[in-house]
Amino acid sequence: MTVMLKKQVIDILRVLKEKNRELIASKLAKELKIDYIVLMSAINDLIQYSLANFKEEEIFQVSLNKEGLDYLKNGLPERQLLNILLREKVKEIELSELEKKITLDKQLFFVGISNLKKNRWCAQSKASGTNKIFLITEKFPDTDLELFLKKFENNNSLDYNSLSKKDLIQLDILNRRKLIEKVQKTQRIIFLTKKGKDIKISSIKELKQISKITAEMINSGTWKNYDLKPFDVSKPGPLLKAGKIHPLINLINEIREIFLSMGFTEIRGPIVESAFFNFDALFQPQDHPAREMQDTFYLNNPKVAKLPDKDKVKAVKDTHENGGESKSRGWGYQWDEDIARQTVLRTHTTATTIRRLAEFYENNDKTPVKVFCIDRVFRNEKVDKSHLAEFTQVEGIVIDENVNLCDLIGLLAEFYKKMGFKKIITRPGFFPYTEPSMEVAVFYDKLSEWLEMGGSGIFRPEVTYPWGIKEPTRVLAWGQGLERIAMLYYGRNDIRDLYINPIKWLRNQSY
Numbered sequence: 001m002t003v004m005l006k007k008q009v010i011d012i013l014r015v016l017k018e019k020n021r022e023l024i025a026s027k028l029a030k031e032l033k034i035d036y037i038v039l040m041s042a043i044n045d046l047i048q049y050s051l052a053n054f055k056e057e058e059i060f061q062v063s064l065n066k067e068g069l070d071y072l073k074n075g076l077p078e079r080q081l082l083n084i085l086l087r088e089k090v091k092e093i094e095l096s097e098l099e100k101k102i103t104l105d106k107q108l109f110f111v112g113i114s115n116l117k118k119n120r121w122c123a124q125s126k127a128s129g130t131n132k133i134f135l136i137t138e139k140f141p142d143t144d145l146e147l148f149l150k151k152f153e154n155n156n157s158l159d160y161n162s163l164s165k166k167d168l169i170q171l172d173i174l175n176r177r178k179l180i181e182k183v184q185k186t187q188r189i190i191f192l193t194k195k196g197k198d199i200k201i202s203s204i205k206e207l208k209q210i211s212k213i214t215a216e217m218i219n220s221g222t223w224k225n226y227d228l229k230p231f232d233v234s235k236p237g238p239l240l241k242a243g244k245i246h247p248l249i250n251l252i253n254e255i256r257e258i259f260l261s262m263g264f265t266e267i268r269g270p271i272v273e274s275a276f277f278n279f280d281a282l283f284q285p286q287d288h289p290a291r292e293m294q295d296t297f298y299l300n301n302p303k304v305a306k307l308p309d310k311d312k313v314k315a316v317k318d319t320h321e322n323g324g325e326s327k328s329r330g331w332g333y334q335w336d337e338d339i340a341r342q343t344v345l346r347t348h349t350t351a352t353t354i355r356r357l358a359e360f361y362e363n364n365d366k367t368p369v370k371v372f373c374i375d376r377v378f379r380n381e382k383v384d385k386s387h388l389a390e391f392t393q394v395e396g397i398v399i400d401e402n403v404n405l406c407d408l409i410g411l412l413a414e415f416y417k418k419m420g421f422k423k424i425i426t427r428p429g430f431f432p433y434t435e436p437s438m439e440v441a442v443f444y445d446k447l448s449e450w451l452e453m454g455g456s457g458i459f460r461p462e463v464t465y466p467w468g469i470k471e472p473t474r475v476l477a478w479g480q481g482l483e484r485i486a487m488l489y490y491g492r493n494d495i496r497d498l499y500i501n502p503i504k505w506l507r508n509q510s511y
């Protein structure tokens, strides 16, 4: 039978013949700079022709543990201590002084001191009243222990059986200093059979490697004369730069899922909003600082907005002036319809949830009404790494009978738990349209910090009464910015990254 082998297998056979002795497979693979698996599969091919074989042997190996590796890099504690003395050019030092200069824990510090003395580099004395150590020699060659430690510089592990008696003594010291790990391994020894030793390389036919197989080859059976190039399934495929959903949209979709799973329905509202719905309907007085030009983008085109029915506008006007039906005293000023008609870019999604409130009575809605809004809002902010002038808010409201602050806290807890935050706290807060109002913070494990998430509260009667939502029906509400959460989720520390689209980062996001 003619021996037919791949080129690589022939090369390995040649090496085995040249070395002409038993070889440790893992070492040979390293020496030939090929994968262990590739080598063993070549040996397998040789076994098919009874040219070679292997046997297994149990071996013990020793390697350094984490602390040992640390000392290999930075020196044993005694060497580190000595280096301080040499660097500072002092011949004696108080123990407490020396301890301050090194970042070893107390126990290791004393191990170091004790070995300084054992190595006869230092002596210790309390004669002067303080506890001092003194250099007692001028030369500090590597100790036997250090020389042995250095053997690990080029080898992750050493064969226990190959260690000399001298080495074993040092190994024992390292072991007692708890710097050693021991592993038991099975090792394969490769050797040639008599046939393998006798065969002439020139008599071996080389199997040609091909990467394609044709119908003809299969029909004629000649495919057997070829070595089929294997697929390396561990190699990464070509990089696909296909379009994918932006991470921010992915996050929005996740939050949308959370609301939907809690029985909420999504609402949307206009971006170009009337001051009426953005502010007045939320009982924000017309001289409220948030309305000022530096916060709100007012529009010239369109310049005026349509207001709802006259009676509704009047109800809001009355509430501002004297509390209307809400039993409040109102703000006590002359409400101006022209100010309410101004057009703005929505500064918060609460403008949209209030529009939903406004429909409640007319729709003859049945409680509970649970809606959410995830949408774009605008504020005249100076853009920097933590501020945008155009961002997204996430907001939810529940209109129901007899709901109270505990219900709201329960909702918040459930919502944020689904967002992946286990701990939440609420603190008193203030918004012109809610009473009581709460700020919500969540515990962020990665930073071990409480992070302010957003606001919440129960809409004031001054907000709900004009729309016919009256005791015992109340409205729970909460809202927050989306981009801050996105920064946490995606580990970005510049909020602008979410919009300028750093391509490298986007490419690494999942589909």
Ligand code: PHE
Residues within 6 Å of the ligand: 347, 348, 349, 350, 395, 431, 434, 454, 455, 456, 457, 477, 478, 479, 480
């Ligand atoms: N609208 C508030 C904001 O923009 C958030 C909020 C929503 C507060 C609902 C209370 C109730 O920050």
